[in-house]
Amino acid sequence: MKTQVLDSKQISKMIKRMAYQIYESNFSEKELILIGIAGQGYELAKLIQTELEEICNIRLQLTQLELNKSKPEESQITLKPDNIKFANKSIIVVDDVLNTGKTLIYSCLPFLKWQVKKLQVAVLVDRNHKNFPISADFIGISLSTTLQEHIHVVMEKKKINVYLE
Numbered sequence: 001m002k003t004q005v006l007d008s009k010q011i012s013k014m015i016k017r018m019a020y021q022i023y024e025s026n027f028s029e030k031e032l033i034l035i036g037i038a039g040q041g042y043e044l045a046k047l048i049q050t051e052l053e054e055i056c057n058i059r060l061q062l063t064q065l066e067l068n069k070s071k072p073e074e075s076q077i078t079l080k081p082d083n084i085k086f087a088n089k090s091i092i093v094v095d096d097v098l099n100t101g102k103t104l105i106y107s108c109l110p111f112l113k114w115q116v117k118k119l120q121v122a123v124l125v126d127r128n129h130k131n132f133p134i135s136a137d138f139i140g141i142s143l144s145t146t147l148q149e150h151i152h153v154v155m156e157k158k159k160i161n162v163y164l165e
Contacts, residue, residue, distance in 0.1 A: 006141065006162040011124070014140035015044070018122055019051030021138050023058070025120070026090055031059040033084060033091045037107055038066040040096035043155050044124055048094060065093070065107055072106035079110070086111055090118040092138070096153040098123040101132035108134070125151050125162060
């Protein structure tokens with residue numbers, strides 16, 4: 001059974017709040033790089049970027065990170081565009097749902113080879129079922145669910161909904 005947990009209006013407020021939290025945590029930065037995990041994470045990163053552009057003058061760069069979410073340990077990680085310099089920069093990796101942490105921990109690996117200034121994580125939904133030592137710095141909502149339940153984030157144009165199945 002599919003149950004709506006959050007509607008577009010609620011999510012819009014959460015994204016705005018997350019943008020303010022990101023700004024408060026990075027107000028002294030000249031530049032921030034938002035890394036959206038391909039799919040919903042990248043779409044969320046674009047929405048956060050839009051909100052940040054309204055509230056601050058920090059230079060923002062948006063990059064899409066692609067990997068196989070089912071088997072990230074076996075996948076090639078690519079960044080688009082691939083010409084961004086990450087050394088001494090503050091980076092925020094963005095995804096829609098933090099479940100076990102596997103996708104996010106593998107998504108952070110490429111940034112360990114550069115001396116980044118700061119590496120943070122933003123997620124819309126944190127499910128609290130982590131198997132990997134990663135946590136989000138910016139969270140839209142934390143949901144305690146059973147392992148059998150699934151969170152689905154549905155993004156259609158400017159409408160976003162979160163469902164529990």
